Amino acid sequence: MPGLYAAGEVAGGLHGANRLGGNSLGDILVFGRRAGDAAAAFARTDGATRAIDDAQIAAEQAALLQPLGGDANGSAPAENPYKLHEDLQLAMQDDAGIGRSEESLQRALAAILTLRERSARIRVAGGRALNPGWHTCREITNMLTISEAIVRSAIERRESRGSQWRFDHLEQDAEFGKINFVTRRGDDGMGVASVPLIPLPDRLRPLLERSRFYDAAKLPKGYLTETARAVGTRRKKK
Amino acid sequence: MAVVDQPKPSVDAPIEDVLTASGLTGETLTLRVLKGVPGGDTAEVAYQVPVVAGMVILDAVHYVQHNLDTDLACRWNCKAAKCGSCSAEVNGHPVLMCKTRVDDLPAGPVTVHPLKSFPLIKDLVTDVSRNYEVNREIPPFTAAPDDGTPWRIPQQDIDRLYEFRKCIECFLCQDVCHILRSHDYSDRFYGPRFFVRVASLEMHPKDVLDRRDQTRDQGGLGYCNITKCCTEVCPEHIHITDNAIIPLKERVADVHWDPVRFVGRKLFGRNAD
Numbered sequence: 001m002p003g004l005y006a007a008g009e010v011a012g013g014l015h016g017a018n019r020l021g022g023n024s025l026g027d028i029l030v031f032g033r034r035a036g037d038a039a040a041a042f043a044r045t046d047g048a049t050r051a052i053d054d055a056q057i058a059a060e061q062a063a064l065l066q067p068l069g070g071d072a073n074g075s076a077p078a079e080n081p082y083k084l085h086e087d088l089q090l091a092m093q094d095d096a097g098i099g100r101s102e103e104s105l106q107r108a109l110a111a112i113l114t115l116r117e118r119s120a121r122i123r124v125a126g127g128r129a130l131n132p133g134w135h136t137c138r139e140i141t142n143m144l145t146i147s148e149a150i151v152r153s154a155i156e157r158r159e160s161r162g163s164q165w166r167f168d169h170l171e172q173d174a175e176f177g178k179i180n181f182v183t184r185r186g187d188d189g190m191g192v193a194s195v196p197l198i199p200l201p202d203r204l205r206p207l208l209e210r211s212r213f214y215d216a217a218k219l220p221k222g223y224l225t226e227t228a229r230a231v232g233t234r235r236k237k238k
Numbered sequence: 239m240a241v242v243d244q245p246k247p248s249v250d251a252p253i254e255d256v257l258t259a260s261g262l263t264g265e266t267l268t269l270r271v272l273k274g275v276p277g278g279d280t281a282e283v284a285y286q287v288p289v290v291a292g293m294v295i296l297d298a299v300h301y302v303q304h305n306l307d308t309d310l311a312c313r314w315n316c317k318a319a320k321c322g323s324c325s326a327e328v329n330g331h332p333v334l335m336c337k338t339r340v341d342d343l344p345a346g347p348v349t350v351h352p353l354k355s356f357p358l359i360k361d362l363v364t365d366v367s368r369n370y371e372v373n374r375e376i377p378p379f380t381a382a383p384d385d386g387t388p389w390r391i392p393q394q395d396i397d398r399l400y401e402f403r404k405c406i407e408c409f410l411c412q413d414v415c416h417i418l419r420s421h422d423y424s425d426r427f428y429g430p431r432f433f434v435r436v437a438s439l440e441m442h443p444k445d446v447l448d449r450r451d452q453t454r455d456q457g458g459l460g461y462c463n464i465t466k467c468c469t470e471v472c473p474e475h476i477h478i479t480d481n482a483i484i485p486l487k488e489r490v491a492d493v494h495w496d497p498v499r500f501v502g503r504k505l506f507g508r509n510a511d
């Protein structure tokens with residue numbers, strides 16, 4: 001999309017499977033600078049003054065204002081956006097946390113799709129000025145999209161890597177180390193495609209190859225299995 | 239010692255034991271929140287909130303937003319007393335809502351009002367933009383041109399500045415200060431937060447500007463009569479009065495009221511300082 005620039009964690013994929021706190025501080029500095037420079041340069045070009053489709057604006061406005069429009073249509077009762085938010089938090093916390101499996105992820109996906117249906121009926125009172133309930137209506141729609149992308153990609157990644165521990169696939173798989181999963185909106189919902197990673201430049205390769213996590217063969221035997229087992233045991237204790 | 243078999247990892251074990259611990263204490267809190275917009279009706283609305291162990295006022299306000307009134311406006315962000323957004327007046331005291339525990343308050347209804355010194359926008363949200371205007375009036379840190387030598391700053395200077403750097407700009411000190419709150423002198427008085435900022439610049443050993451006259455004339459430093467209310471409400475425990483305002487007053491007095499310097503100025507001109 002011309003004119004759209006991303007900075008920080010949303011730029012995606014920089015740290016591979018790792019997303020430890022603090023890493024994104026580097027992203028802020030590097031990509032904030034790059035995005036800012038590029039956006040400023042773009043703003044000076046002719047392309048920056050293109051017209052926006054009025055119909056698109058009207059559709060977006062209608063979608064935004066819908067939750068303020070009185071009672072939900074049809075027989076189903078109106079939904080509170082905060083309740084949806086809490087239900088989504090619980091579903092993701094329970095079934096799409098660091099420890100996950102095909103079974104739990106499918107449960108999470110089903111929950112998300114149900115919440116997506118319910119989100120069409122969210123209604124809030126009040127007007128447009130500083131109305132946190134109304135803001136949450138927008139946020140919950142975006143959160144559902146992000147959650148669905150997370151879960152659909154996690155289902156496809158049948159390995160344990162970084163902060164994903166698939167209890168049904170406890171080992172790291174070198175083949176999955178060569179691809180990313182990319183989600184796109186299709187005609188019949190969200191689709192997931194695997195995209196090969198851009199090969200690492202030769203000058204950076206020695207840095208990474210020193211890491212034992214880069215190559216599963218270098219990990220101590222049974223490393224992930226044993227760690228996951230220990231965690232599973234702890235979780236079961238009362 | 240009996241040896242117990244290690245349980246088989248049941249990796250999908252539900253974690254109800256964690257989730258069922260809801261922490262409800264069985265008590266109910268009556269929260270009286272000021273609702274309204276300028277020009278319209280403003281009135282306290284009473285909400286009944288189930289108390290959870292360790293609950294803070296911001297939690298109670300969130301409960302109201304989530305369950306009772308999704309239209310209740312409230313500024314907040316980090317919920318960790320570091321962003322300075324959730325300032326309000328709880329039982330009449332200016333506090334951060336995220337740092338005020340329900341079990342620290344006396345029994346009975348709790349009132350939550352917006353900051354009184356700033357114009358109301360809606361419910362608990364006020365317009366604090368005057369603070370940012372004041373901030374822009376203060377010349378920023380300015381060092382002498384780089385002469386190539388590395389900066390060496392004594393640790394005690396660093397410590398002095400570090401206290402001022404703890405400010406999270408919650409503006410509770412601006413809210414409580416009677417020069418702003420009762421006399422409404424926001425057009426001629428910078429307020430405690432900005433005396434802290436000026437002090438941090440004036441006390442920086444590498445800063446070369448002199449902000450003393452400005453602080454006296456535009457900043458209205460003399461209006462402060464050291465009631466120390468700002469120090470009392472500061473959630474970062476900055477000694478605003480003792481370490482920022484009084485030293486600034488001393489510096490201003492040094493320029494204008496030191497008799498030896500006064501004579502010196504008469505004889506040799508202003509630059510004799």
